[in-house]
Amino acid sequence: MSTQSARKPAATAVPNDLEAFWMPFTANRAFKKRPRMVSRAKDMHYFTPEGKAVLDGAAGLWCTNAGHNREPIVAAIQAQAAEMDFAPPFQYANPKSFELASRIAAMAPGDLDHVFFCNSGSEAVDTAMKIALAYWNVRGQGQRARFIGRERGYHGVGFGGMSVGGIGNNRKAFGTMLAGVDHLPHTYNREHQAFSKGEPEWGAHLADELERLVALNGDNTIAAVFVEPMAGSTAVLPAPKGYLQRLRAICDKYGILLVFDEVITGFGRLGHAFAAERYGVVPDMITFAKGVTSGSVPMGGVLVRKGIHEAFMHGPEHAIEFFHGYTYSAHPLAVAAGLAALDLYRDEGLFERARKIEPTWYDACMSLKGLPNVLDIRCVGITVGIDLASKPDGVGKRGFEAMDRGFHEEGLMLRAVGDSLAMSPPLIVSESQIGEIFEKVARAIKAVA
Helix, strand or coil: CCHHHHCCCCCCCCCCCCCCCCCCCCCHHHHHHCCCCCCEEEECEEECCCCCEEEECCHHHHCCCCCECCHHHHHHHHHHHHHCCCCCCCCCCCHHHHHHHHHHHHHCCCCEEEEEEECCHHHHHHHHHHHHHHHHHHCCCCCCCEEEEECCCCCCCCHHHHHHCCCHHHCCCCCCCCCCEEEECCCCCHHHHCCCECCCCCCHHHHHHHHHHHHHHCCCCEEEEEECCEECCCCCEECCCCHHHHHHHHHHHHCCEEEEECCCCCCCCCCCCCHHHHHCCCCCEEEECHHHHCCCCCCEEEEEEHHHHHHHCCCCCCCCCCCCCCCCCCCHHHHHHHHHHHHHHHHCCHHHHHHHHHHHHHHHHHCCCCCCCEEEEEEECCEEEEEECCECCECCHHHHHHHHHHHHCCCEECEEECCEEEECCCCCCCHHHHHHHHHHHHHHHHHCC
């Protein structure tokens, strides 16, 4: 048999050929029976291959904060691709990567003034975990090797992020997680917090559980605590008023590093460059991704406080201080996209705009109260989580059907998390589009009642 005849047939662009791609976080069999395909995007809309407009109520995947295919970002990516496709980040560098790092650091609160780049939120969390371990080692406190996460927390899909994360379905199929990880209780209590706008009044005391974990494990064994200021992937759990401040105080008391996972909340989602600014808390590290390039090119990173960075800057100058990195750290296309995205956020005042439209968003969210099977609604910043009652014949079916109907019949993209719906549109959303989003959601909820 000739080499030519032994080759696999070339892949085609036939829309019905759906078998080769094993889709992430997707019910693959259900999808392939009734695909939700998009092939073009602009500003607030996706478009199906047939040309039908789909209003983006989810900012893609919490990431297209400036909207889709914005011309300045597109032009920057195109220009960079034509100028230089790749620069090795080990021992060499692209000047623009330093510019982007400086601009991100300038947006961060306090002395969070150094940036380590990677390519995703998952990599950012694993990077922050390694920074924490290495930091305590160089400080002569290598016994500080434990991590504290939180129930219902999402910190990506690496083994580090899964370990400090607290979403059961993300963990149970993968065996033993990393050793030496404990979890704080999640911050949600429907009895005390139902239908809250912004930060719930109840729940700050839940931070005191960290005292119990310190007493259990010893006050000199914990490297870092990882929390999201708003847990998004579990359908929007805002931090209660005072909760993050109490965590900061307890971490200070015992010398524990506090890490904010701002992969979702960063770059305007809660009305500020980082949620840390909204809450007046300076963590020791911030992980970010998604909105840094407005979702246009994969990029993530870790912001660290000055003292953490300086702890590594000792020994021979020719020696590597931190043995970690990725081939595509500070990739030139991602850096170009990031600089253009930050320009858009600044020039269009999108973070300030998010704060301005927050009350309108809240009122629209709560307009769904009283619809069939709506158990709770939680909103903070430009996000919302809507809990629906499960169907008797299966947990998650109602949420899935509402998401599917929203796309096909209503022309709306939203996220289903079990029987909860989550939305977080691009920050360019107009007031009329906010109304349109919730009209479509209401019809989908009623249709699956």
